[in-house]
Amino acid sequence: MEINILKEEKNELEVQLDNQTIAEIVRVYLNEDSDVELGVWRKEHYSKPVVLKVVTKGKTAKKALHDAISKVQKDLDKYAEEFNKAK
Numbered sequence: 109m110e111i112n113i114l115k116e117e118k119n120e121l122e123v124q125l126d127n128q129t130i131a132e133i134v135r136v137y138l139n140e141d142s143d144v145e146l147g148v149w150r151k152e153h154y155s156k157p158v159v160l161k162v163v164t165k166g167k168t169a170k171k172a173l174h175d176a177i178s179k180v181q182k183d184l185d186k187y188a189e190e191f192n193k194a195k
Contacts, residue, residue: 109125109126109127109130110125110126111123111124111125112124114159116169116170117169118168118169119163119164119165119168119169120161120162120163120164120169121161121162121169121170121172121173122159122160122161122162123159123160123162123173124157124158124159124160125149125157125158125159125160126157126158127158128149128151128158131149131158131160132149133180134147134160134173134176134177134180135147135148135149135160137176137177137179137180138162138172138173138176140176140179141172141175141176142166143164143165143166143167143172144162144163144164144172145163145164145165146161146162146163147160147161147162147163147172147176148160148161149161160173
């Protein structure tokens with residue numbers, strides 16, 4: 109998956125993603141972070157990539173995005189482990 113940074117400031121970040129499902133999952137995890145003021149995505153047209161926007165207070169937007177992705181990975185690993193135990 110390719111991620112392009114469109115705008116990078118200390119407390120604001122906009123990244124372009126090619127997968128709407130990933131953008132939605134990351135958005136949910138971003139909004140669970142108390143340092144994130146805004147975690148949203150938009151898609152101007154169905155043929156265009158998704159733009160994920162993060163606005164923070166207290167930590168950098170890039171750190172908030174990194175933290176959210178790390179939590180997603182951790183949870184997916186946990187779910188995979190539980191699934192393998194259920195076999």
